[in-house]
Amino acid sequence: MTKVLIIGAGHAGGTAAALLRQYGFDGAVVLAGEEPAPPYQRPPLSKAWLKGEAELEDVLLRPESFYAEQGIELRTGVTATAIDPAAKTATFADGTVEPYDLLILATGSTARKLPLPGADRGELLELRTLADAQRLKAALGPGRKLAVVGGGYVGLEAAASARALGSEAVVIERMDRVLARVASPVLSTFFTDRHRREGVEILTSAEVAGFEAEGVRLGDGQLVEADAVLVGVGALACDSLPRAAGLACDNGVVVDETARTSDPSIYAIGDMTFRPIPALGGLRHRLESVPNALEQAKQAAAAIVGRPAPAPEVPWFWSDQYEVKLQIAGLGDGADRQVVRGDPTAGAFAVFHVKGDRIVCVEAVNAAAEFMGGRQMIGRGTPVDLARLADTTVPMKQVAAG
Incomplete structure (x- = not known):
């Protein structure tokens, strides 16, 4: 009986497991993830979850009972430490060695760190997981002030949620406009104006020199005081496992149109991949979005069961603010x-x-x-x-x- 092991129980991994069953795969499926929760949606973390408008049940991809009902072995709170393509095994931090016939990597991405004084302070916040969102939520409320380092979508969404909870918010961006790397100047201007009307302070062309107990120290010596500091300056592919295993990597794990890596028995999906986009002429890119995770989950599941490849999709993204x-x-x-x-x-x-x-x-x-x-x-x-x-x-x- 063919066994598929999925490392990474996020949106991509959880969807791939469900699709394998939906597409008629009758072999063993093991879904292993680092977090204690079953697969859940991440976009609400910076919006509905922070504002107290969603509970765990509201953000789960599927009820926890779904996995047992579908014959999917769900292992949460486990960390893969190595994969051996020759032996077709994966080793976990608890010493477990899991064999596989086919492997799907779906380990996502991790927050980029700033190499600055004070960046290792335990008080600094990120927003990648439920645990991160809980820490941030606990730090917000009336009479509190949040400093957001990085004027990208997640940072702006967090600032909007902070204002909804009665907190002050300041966004610190080193470029000359927010969203400079990902959006047009027209869009940057629109969101800057919208946030300022809501009382968010926007600081652009502002270099961060370090982090202190009282807040964020800028390159010009100014101290931006804050009760909580959220760092959101982009993400890096979690590709240490495939790199160590000798798989081709370039700004993420290199995959083809079926989400297959340089090893024919290993697939990779989601934020961690550097993939071709057939709908855009085969342009290669690393995408961080739910639609990308879903599309690649379909590609991998279809390839594994011998189903026709899904139609190519145009990449798309969304953001809700106010x-x-x-x-x-x-x-x-x-x-x-x-x-x-x-x-x-x-x-x-x-x-x-x-x-x-x-x-x-x-x-x-x-x-x-x-x-x-x-x-x-x-x-x-x-x-x-x-x-x-x-x-x-x-x-x-x-x-x-x-």
Whole structure:
């Protein structure tokens, strides 16, 4: 009987286990994860969970009873320390050696650390796990102040949640605008203005020199006082296991369109992979998103059971801050112009990144039609009429129809 071992019980690993059963796999499935909880959703951690609007049952991917009912052996609180591709075994910190016929790696990513004085202080917060979210939640409330180092999506979402709980919040970003690495200047300006209207202090072009008991020390000597400090400056692929095992790695584990690694018996899915994106012409990227985790779980499960490969998907992402719903499809790499559809000051608009006469990315703020239309056009490679795209009197459905 074929045995599939899945190391990593997050969104990707938990979904892969469920899909194997859904697709008719009747062999053994072992799902092993470091955290004590069953597989759960991570996006709510910076939003609903922090604000007290969700309990554990609300964020679980599936009820805990699902795994036993489906014949999936769920092992929580266990850490894999090595894999041996030749012997087809994985070793865990408790000394257990688990054999496998096929292995799926789904260990995700880990928070990037800052090599600065005080960065090893135990009081510093991250936001990657339920335990992290619980620590942050306990630090927030009326009369408290949160300093967020890093103006990315997670940091901004945490700042918004902090304000909802009555805390003061300050965001410290070393670039000249928030979201500088991942979004257009139009989007950065919109979110900066929105947060400032909610009382969040935004400091840009601000270098962090170190961390102290009283808060964050900046390069110019200023001390940003805070009761709690959250560091959110990006994430690194958890690829130490595959690297040590000799698998090809490059900004994550290198995989093909089926999520297979350089070892034909090992797959890798989710945040930890450096993968081709067929819907974008095979461009390789490391993506950190739930849709990416789900897509690669489908790829691996389909390949294992001999099912036809799933249709390629256009990468997409989302972020919720206050009443703002941001949806992004595609990647802006190589775009040579941007077209704004709608009025950012009205709180509903979209920024289209265009290369030649093709849309390669859309950033949609409270604009579901623009998100859906843009995503369809990216997937089909539909030429776009820029004048019609910018003209809000032309329905987005008509623009997307070409």
